[in-house]
C-alpha cells in the first residue's frame with residue numbers, strides 16, 4: 001500500500017478562490033470555536049455588560065423621567081422620557097456587547113493565548129480568523145440587543161410594530177463596533193493603550209444624544225459627535241422606535257457599512273502582518 | 278473546505294521534489310536570519326535541519342509553512358509557493374511548532390477536533406480521528422481535562438497529535454521531542470517511522486544527535502543561516518570526522534594546560550571545557566600514545582564518531598548548550 005502512495009506525485013492545485021492567500025471560506029470553524037470556548041465561562045461579565053444599560057433605563061427613564069415628563073421625539077411627537085432614551089440605550093447595549101469581545105478578548109488572544117498563531121498554521125486565512133472573531137463579538141451584541149428589546153417591551157416602551165426593526169438595526173450597529181473594535185485592538189500593544197478605549201467609550205456613551213438632543217451643544221461639538229459611531233446608532237434606532245423612516249437612516253446604515261468594511265480590511269491586514277510576516 | 282486536490286501523475290515521470298528551496302533568505306532589519314539556503318526534499322524522505330541556537334532552523338520551518346514571508350529566493354511546497362498559496366499548502370501540512378500553542382480555552386479532545394475543523398474537515402471524520410490520536414499520545418484518560426492541567430510533556434504530545442489531525446502529506450516538526458521522557462520519545466519515533474512508511478514526508482529539527490541519526494535519511498547542518506554540510510548521517514560522519522574518538526578528562530582545571538602536550542596524536546584535537554577529544558581512526562592506539570607520554574587522564578573513553586562530532590567540527594560549537 002505504501003509503495004503505491006510513494007509512487008504518486010504530490011502536486012497541489014492552486015485554488016481559484018478570490019483572495020486565495022487571505023481567505024479559505026471557513027469562517028464557521030473560527031466562529032464555532034469561539035462559541036465553544038465562551039460557553040459556560042465569563043457569565044458574570046456577560047451579564048454585567050447587559051445589565052448596565054438596563055439599569056440606566058430604569059434609573060433615568062423611570063426615575064429622572066418622572067421629573068422630566070414628556071420630550072419631543074423623532075418626527076416632533078411628544079413622547080415619554082423613557083421612550084426617548086430607550087432606543088439610545090439599546091444602541092449602547094449592542095455596542096457594549098460587541099466591544100467587549102472584540103477588544104479585551106481579542107487583545108488577550110493576540111498577545112497571550114497565541115490562538116491566532118495556531119489558527120493561521122492551518123488552512124485558515126487571516127480573513128477567516130478576523131471575520132469569525134468579529135461575528136462572535138457581533139453575536140454578543142445581538143444577544144444583548146435582543147434582551148434589551150425584550151426589557152423595553154416588558155416596560156411598555158414599544159409602541160409601534162416597526163420598532164421590532166430595531167433588532168436587525170442593532171445587529172448592524174454591533175457589527176460595526178465589532179469590526180472596528182477588532183481593527184483598533186489589533187494595533188494595540190500595551191494595557192495602557194487598551195485603557196484609551198474605555199477613555200473614549202464613556203464620554204461617547206454619555207454625550208451621543210443618548211439622554212438629550214444634540215441641539216443643546218454648540219455647532220462644532222455637534223459636528224464632532226456626529227462624526228462618532230454611537231450617535232449614528234442612537235439616531236437610527238430612535239427613528240425606528242417611532243416607525244419613522246427618512247433618508248437619514250440610509251446615511252446611518254452607510255456609516256456602519258463603512259465601519260464594517262474598514263474594520264475587516266484593517267483587522268485582516270494586521271493579522272497578516274503579525275502572524276504571516 | 279480547502280479547494281485543493283492532488284493530481285496523480287504517472288510514475289515514470291522524474292520524481293519531483295516535495296519541497297524545493299533555492300537561495301532562500303529571511304532578513305530581520307539588516308540581519309540575515311536565513312542567508313541563502315537551497316535544498317530539495319523528496320517525497321517520503323525524512324529530512325533534518327541541525328544547527329545551534331539561532332541558526333535559522335525555526336525561521337526556515339516557518340517559511341516552509343508560509344507563516345513567515347521570505348525576503349528573497351524561491352520556495353515551492355508540493356508545487357506551490359507558500360507565500361502565495363498559504364491556505365492550500367497548509368491544508369496538507371502538519372505543524373509542530375517549537376513552542377506549543379494549544380488552545381487553552383478548550384479541553385484536550387476539543388483541541389483536536391476544533392483544530393481539524395480549521396481544515397474544513399467533517400465531524401464524522403474528526404471524532405474517531407481525535408480518539409485514535411489521543412490513544413497514540415497516551416492522553417485518552419485526559420480527554421476531558423483542561424489544557425493547563427497537563428504537564429509540559431503531555432502538552433507536547435497533544436501538539437504532536439494535533440498536527441496529525443488533517444492526515445498531512447508533509448509533517449514539520451520543530452524540536453518535537455523536547456520535554457518528552459525517553460519512553461514517549463521512542464513511541465514518537467516509532468510513529469514517525471510508520472508515517473514515513475506510509476509516504477509522509479518529514480522535516481524535522483532537533484538538538485538530539487541520536488534522534489537525527491535514527492530518524493533522518495538526510496540532513497543539513499545549518500549555522501548562522503547558511504548550510505555548512507549536507508548528506509546522510511553516516512556520510513556526514515565519514516566525511517567530516519574520523520572513525521573513532523578518544524575522550525579524555527583531566528579535570529576542568531587541567532584540560533587546557535594538558536592539551537599542548539597531546540600534539541601529533543590522532544588527526545585532530547578538540548579542547549572543550551570539560552574534556553579533550555582526540556580524533557583518530559584507531560582510538561585505542563591513540564590512548565596508548567597518550568600513556569606513553571606519561572599523561573594520566575582521570576577518565577578515558579574510546580567511542581565511534583557521531584553527528585555530534587560533525588557538528589563540532591563544522592560549527593566549532595557543541596550542540597547541547
Ligand SMILES: Nc1ncnc2c1ncn2[C@@H]1O[C@H](COP(=O)(O)OP(=O)(O)OP(=O)(O)O)[C@@H](O)[C@H]1O
Pocket residue numbers: 305310328329330331332333334335336337375
Ligand atoms: N521575529 C523576529 N524578529 C527578529 N529576529 C528574529 C525573529 N525571529 C527570529 N529572529 C532571529 O533569527 C535568528 C534565527 O532564529 P531561529 O528561531 O530561526 O533559530 P533556531 O535555529 O530555530 O534556534 P533554536 O535552536 O534556538 O530554536 C535568531 O538570531 C533570532 O534572533
Ligand SMILES: [Mg+2]
Pocket residue numbers: 334335336375451
Ligand atoms: Mg528554533
